[in-house]
Amino acid sequence: MSHHNKQNTSIHGQSRFWFGTGLAQFLAKELQDFPGRRVAAVRLFAVTLIIALVSQTLHVPALGALAILISLSYDAYANAGQSLAFGLRQLFYLIVTVIMSVLTLMLAGNDGWLVLSLSFIIMALALFHARLIAWPTGIALWYSIAVLYSPSTTDANIYQALWNIPIIGGLGLGTWTLVHLSIKPQDPRQLLTAGIAAQLASVEAIFSSRLADAGVTGQQKTLHKAAGAGQFGKLQALLGDAELLYPSIRRQHDIYLNLLLEIDGLHQLAVWLDQSLEADYRKQAMNPEKLRVYLALQKACSLVRLSVEEYRNVSEPIDVLLNNxxxxxxxxxxxxxxxxxxxxxxxxxxALNSQMHHPDAYSSQHTEPEDEDTANWRPAWLDYEFWARHADSLQFGIKFSLGAILCMLIVQALDWPDINTAIPTCLVAAQTSLGADYRLSLLRISGAAIGGLCAYFYVLVFQSQFDTIIGFALSTTPFWALSAWITAGSDRIAYLGRQLGFSFALFVLHDFGPVTDLYLPRDRVIGIMLGLIVMGVLDYALWPRRSVVLARHHCISALRTLSKFTVRLPDIGHLMSYILPLRLAAEKDLKTAQDLLAHALLEPDARSQTKTRERAALQTIIRDANQLSALLQVRKRYRLMSGQQFDTFPAELQQHSRTLDSALSLALEQIAQILDGERLDRVKQTTEAQVQLKQSYIEHHGVDSLSADWALEWELRFMLDEQITALIENMQQTALNSGLKS
Structure with missing residues (x-):
């Protein structure tokens, strides 16, 4: 019995730290080779080697180590548009940091407590801003290096802020941007085109499979890959990247966005149909009229795909194919x-494809909507509601800024400047939740330790063998390559590579010539541990942020967003203005909640029965909510585009339809209330409203007397509502059985 318990404990420990696997399996998966990783690793290797050589050549070695840390912190997979946008924005933030640092030191440099107060406010606001825009600004980190590392030497700090910080940022940002634009740069327009073409190819494959099932000669059943959650958001981001490089695309932003939305909607509808049709029906032969429709759809889809890939207008041949x-x-x-x-x-x-090729005709008819908020000229951040809505992000900034200040005071009190790595540790460890903090802390301390061991190995084996810059490059190459390869991995291990590279660079680039200060790796690790301890205490003392609680809050927000999906829109034109913002918000919340659950395993009492049940319930609800989001979007398009003349239906039938809409919305709101800790004795059941609507349709349209084809069309319509109600009721039951508490 004891052996069994011991074995279970070991398994839970593996799951907790290594995402459900053992250490060996985790490393095997995270270090595996694939083409994209090779390109990313080569880019990072080139960046680190160039910075190391420049820092040695220009005699700025210590600054080179910080530049390497900055460059390793950025996305190695960025396309050309992302690289340019990121470099320009980070350059702007760098200039802002220099100005704030110099002004702080000039105005309050001789008053230590005033410097601390101003630094606390500046770093808290910088962290708040970074959290608000979900962008790694780096302002707080750069500011802390310029102002807090040596608060007693004001003149030297002003010099550092004016010259060293721009050198660090320019060397890191400039090298990173130039390398990404030089080594296999990815054109965002080509990536966007490939993503759109892949969706159209998937729809075309579904049509071909449907025709092959019906026995049509010349058609083949081919596998198609369904788009994952968030695929539309990725394509929209690529559109933004492409607009930066291609002004013509920027001028046609609305056309491209509508095109993305329509193609994504077509793909969602096709995937739903493919998953809903039963095998027995697939084998039935089609009548000639239906066959002509399917063949026209398949050919039109193929033609649209070719037009996207080759960028040519196909409106005329499609008009012929899609003759009403x-x-x-x-x-x-x-x-x-x-x-x-x-x-x-x-x-x-x-039609959108035609507008892309005739932008002048479109722009002459397109008018910008009037701004209804012109009267409200006050910035949002001047209102109390703004800060109340973002109180969580404000607490985030206050907590980690306070940690950096406390670490600075401890370093000064101990008169031990070499452990000042505790200060940036507090800012780097600023993550969304306790679990994310712990995981990043584990990777940070591991990376620092491994980097220190690599540095000692370099001193003992390589350093004495080379005394030129070429020898330095050859002897450090394996360590830069190792750091680059690990950093090019997934988010689960990339940070370890960054810390490895920074620790090694801090050691070998500390000064000119041979390295003799062997205490540096030790002091760096001690500084990191100090920063982690300080932040660990503050995490519990000030606004502890449990991953599972944050995941539940994001799930609640997503459910309340989905509850608005049931509104009946008057026409297809409202999909862009009404559904698109809701869809992106729901996808973002569900993705964040899913990520937070992965971090929840590291938190205290994570293996208790209550927490395990809570995580399992949230996992189920998030999975069902993702499926529900897709089905609600299909339902919206089915209503607007399937030929139903809803306004001509009897008033009683219309009322049943609105009743179902209200029931779905209320049920989702009640699930959110349960997750928020409210006690509900009864929840709204949607099945009854769905059955009433189905019966009303059957009686009004005489569905029972229709031919097999048209009976199936109605069955598909009913099936969609049944799938939605089943998902919602499963989510209701999961929430009620989970025993979640706020």
């Missing part, structure tokens, strides 16, 4: 048809 007479020979205006939805979606895509 072909559709009307099959469809009925009084009945919904998924083929009608496909038909209208491809017609919209073709």
């Amino acid at each position: 007479e072909i559709l009307h020979a099959y469809s009925r205006l009084s009945h919904p048809s998924v083929l009608t939805a496909f038909w209208q979606a491809l017609q919209s895509i073709a």
Whole structure:
């Protein structure tokens, strides 16, 4: 029995620290080779080697180590647009940091307590801003290096702020940007085109498989890859990157965004149909009218894909293919048809494709909407509501800024300047939750220790063998390569590589000539541990941020956003203005909640039965919410584009439809309330409203007497509502059984 318990404890320990696997399996997965990683690693290797050689050549070795830390902290997979945007923005933040540092030292440099007070406010606001925009600004980190490292030497600090900080930032940012724009730069427009083409190819494959199932000769069943959650957000980000490099795309932003939305909606609808059709129905032969519709859809989809890949106008041949007479020979205006939805979606895509090639005609008809908020000229941050809404981010900035100040006081009190790495440790360790803090702390201390061991190995084996800059480059190359390879991994291990590279650089670039200060790695690790201890205490003393609690809050926010998806829109044009912001917000919240759950395993009492049950419940709800989001979007398009004439339906049927909408919205709101700790004796059941609507449709349209094809069209419509209600009721039951507490 004892052996069994011991074995279970070991397994839980592995899951806790290594994402459900043992250390060997974790390293094997995180260090594995793939083409994209090779390119990223080569970029980082080139950046670190160039900075090391420049720092030695220009006699700025200590600054080179900090430049390497900065350059390793940025995305090695960035495309050309991202690289340029990131470099320009970080350069702006660097200038802001220099100005604030110099002004602080000039105005309060001789008054230690005033410097501390101003530094606390500046770093807290910088961290608040970074958290608010989800962007690694680096202002707080650079400021701490210029002002807090040696607070008693004001003149030297002003010099450092004026010259050293720009050198560090310029060397790190400039090298990183130039290398990313030189070594296999990825064109964001090509990546965007490939992403769109992949979605269209997936839809085309679904149409081909459907025709092959029905026995149509010349068609093949091919596998298609469904887009993962957040794929639309990635394509939208690529659009923003492409606009930076191509002004023509920026001038057609609305057209491109509408095109992305329509193609994504077409793909969602096709994937849902493919997953919903049963095998027995797939084998049934199609009547000639339906076959003509499917063939026209497949050819039109193929033509649109080629037009995207080759950037050419295909509106005229698609108009011929998508002749409405072909559709009307099959469809009925009084009945919904998924083929009608496909038909209208491809017609919209073709129209947008034509607008891309005739932007002047589009711009002459396009007018900017009037700004309804022109009367409200006050900046949002002057209002109390802004700070109340972002109180969590404000607490985040206060807590980690206070940690940096405390570490500076401890370093000065001990008169031990070589452990000043405690100061940036507090700022670097600033993460979203306790679990994320602990995981980053583990990677930080591990990376520093391994980097120190690499430095000692370099001194003992290589240093005495070389005495030229070429020898220095050759002897340090293996360590830069190791750091680059680890840093090019996933977020689960990349930070270890950054710390390894920084620790090694801090040692070998500390001074000119042979390294003799062997105490540096030791003091660096001690400084890191001091920073981690200080932040660990503050994490518990001031606003502890449990990962599982934050995950639940993000899940609640996503559910309340999804509850607005049920609103019946008057026409397809409202998808952009109403649904798109809600969709992006829901996807972001669900992705954040999923990431936070991975960090929750490291927190105290994470292995207790209550916490385990809570994580399992949230995992289930997040999974169902992602599926529900896709189904609600399909439902929205099905309603607007499937040919239903809702306004002509009887008042009783319309009322049943609105009742179901309200029931779905209320059910999602009640799930959010349960997760928020409210006690509900009863929850809104959506099945009854769904059954009433289904029966009303059956009676009004005589569904029971329709042909097999049209009976299936109605069955698909009913199935969509049933899938949505089943997901919501499963989420309700999961929330009620979980025993979640706020």
